[in-house]
Amino acid sequence: MTEDHGARVIIVGAGPAGATLAFLLASRGLRVTLLERQSDFAREFRGEALTPSGVIALREMGLGGILESVPTARPVLFEGYNRRERFLRLELEEEIFGENSPRFVSQPHMLEAIIAESARHPGFRFERGATVGALLHRDGRACGVQARTEAGAVEFEADLVIGADGRSSRVRRAAQFEVDVDRVAMDVVWCKLPLPRTFEAVPQAHFYLGNAHLLICYRAPDDKLQLAWVILKGTWGELRSRGVESWVEEMANHVSGDLASHLRENCDRISQPFLLSTAAERVRSWCKPGVLLIGDAAHTHSPVGAQGINIALRDSIVAANHLVRAMRAGGGGAELDAAARRIELERVPEVRAIQRMQAQPPKLVLRAGWRGERVRGLTKLLRFPLVRAIAARAARPFAFGVTQVELRV
Numbered sequence: 161m162t163e164d165h166g167a168r169v170i171i172v173g174a175g176p177a178g179a180t181l182a183f184l185l186a187s188r189g190l191r192v193t194l195l196e197r198q199s200d201f202a203r204e205f206r207g208e209a210l211t212p213s214g215v216i217a218l219r220e221m222g223l224g225g226i227l228e229s230v231p232t233a234r235p236v237l238f239e240g241y242n243r244r245e246r247f248l249r250l251e252l253e254e255e256i257f258g259e260n261s262p263r264f265v266s267q268p269h270m271l272e273a274i275i276a277e278s279a280r281h282p283g284f285r286f287e288r289g290a291t292v293g294a295l296l297h298r299d300g301r302a303c304g305v306q307a308r309t310e311a312g313a314v315e316f317e318a319d320l321v322i323g324a325d326g327r328s329s330r331v332r333r334a335a336q337f338e339v340d341v342d343r344v345a346m347d348v349v350w351c352k353l354p355l356p357r358t359f360e361a362v363p364q365a366h367f368y369l370g371n372a373h374l375l376i377c378y379r380a381p382d383d384k385l386q387l388a389w390v391i392l393k394g395t396w397g398e399l400r401s402r403g404v405e406s407w408v409e410e411m412a413n414h415v416s417g418d419l420a421s422h423l424r425e426n427c428d429r430i431s432q433p434f435l436l437s438t439a440a441e442r443v444r445s446w447c448k449p450g451v452l453l454i455g456d457a458a459h460t461h462s463p464v465g466a467q468g469i470n471i472a473l474r475d476s477i478v479a480a481n482h483l484v485r486a487m488r489a490g491g492g493g494a495e496l497d498a499a500a501r502r503i504e505l506e507r508v509p510e511v512r513a514i515q516r517m518q519a520q521p522p523k524l525v526l527r528a529g530w531r532g533e534r535v536r537g538l539t540k541l542l543r544f545p546l547v548r549a550i551a552a553r554a555a556r557p558f559a560f561g562v563t564q565v566e567l568r569v
């Protein structure tokens with residue numbers, strides 16, 4: 161049953177942040193309308209790496225079953241190479257993470273499954289193909305949105321508008337939130353290849369370092385080899401203009417012999433490469449009267465440590481904790497705005513800490529003139545258990561988050 165707490169919440173954007181928050185509100189008997197511009201989630205690639213913190217967040221929400229039912233690739237091996245030589249080999253499940261080990265989860269399938277779960281609750285309304293363009297205001301407070309739908313322009317009234325509409329958030333622009341931007345010195349080229357046999361036999365993820373170069377590859381949920389090639393910002397135009405054979409050769413020169421051969425042999429089977437231009441951004445405040453931003457709309461991340469989806473899921477849990485209570489308590493504008501401020505206060509420390517940590521590795525790995533000696537020295541030390549323990553501790557925030565995030569409603 162939907163509880164009749166007058167408050168109506170609109171969430172703009174059905175990515176990981178918006179879809180899970182809509183599910184949490186609707187499954188607690190509250191009314192929520194979710195607006196999504198895409199009619200098919202498969203039209204945009206948003207990455208698919210879930211770290212343990214993201215896996216744990218989904219389980220806490222009661223959505224853990226989805227992880228078993230949607231296409232997923234769960235690497236059991238993680239290998240690191242420096243100048244083509246392997247220096248790191250971790251058996252992920254047994255050695256470190258147990259049932260919450262990192263995995264690659266098809267986001268279109270995951271989001272559809274969350275929508276289907278949400279639709280079991282009467283308070284949930286989902287509008288596909290609804291592109292929000294403007295905010296509605298009354299008495300100095302946002303009171304809804306205007307969206308373009310197949311049926312034409314439609315106005316949706318709300319007591320709180322939540323912008324979960326990603327890195328180019330329309331809600332953020334419409335409400336004139338101020339944004340701080342940290343330049344990130346790298347971009348990422350994404351492309352896919354047929355799966356090499358070694359990855360078929362044992363699902364795994366590798367990274368290759370060397371000569372201001374970083375390539376990450378893993379077996380994706382669609383059983384292809386996903387490549388993420390980290391390059392210096394602004395260099396893709398020139399690389400691409402040289403033609404696919406030339407830039408594939410550039411990759412092949414820095415990876416182990418088996419992968420280099422696979423890249424060269426499958427050069428003509430590389431699927432549509434595209435560039436992810438990276439930046440670390442954050443809004444100065446996450447809320448204004450009648451509006452709250454969460455997920456990428458409030459803070460984008462560099463790709464280091466694959467944090468974006470996972471942090472978005474943790475935003476959603478904290479947002480639900482505060483909003484469910486405020487809505488059950490009457491949910492007037494003042495209560496909802498106060499809840500929005502508490503959400504911001506609770507989430508900012510983790511977001512800032514992660515952004516600061518993400519800023520360090522690119523400086524080391526991609527610095528012009530870098531020749532790998534420093535990293536090679538460090539990686540040799542990883543043979544010693546004490547050094548491994550220190551490294552694991554340093555990486556822990558990327559795996560498990562920085563602050564305590566628990567669903568309490």
Ligand SMILES: Cc1cc2nc3c(=O)[nH]c(=O)nc-3n(C[C@H](O)[C@H](O)[C@H](O)COP(=O)(O)OP(=O)(O)OC[C@H]3O[C@@H](n4cnc5c(N)ncnc54)[C@H](O)[C@@H]3O)c2cc1C
Nearest residue numbers: 173175176177197206207208209292325326455456468469
């Ligand atoms: C190529 C790529 C690879 C990535 N790889 C990873 C990874 O491996 N691991 C990881 O953790 N993170 C990764 N990220 C980052 C991750 O995608 C985001 O951090 C995460 O999806 C943020 O979730 P979100 O719900 O806040 O926003 P999004 O996932 O961006 O969702 C926003 C939603 O809002 C909708 N929308 C936008 N504008 C409007 C509008 N005006 N009206 C209605 N709807 C609207 C969009 O269609 C979208 O569905 C990657 C990102 C990209 C682009």
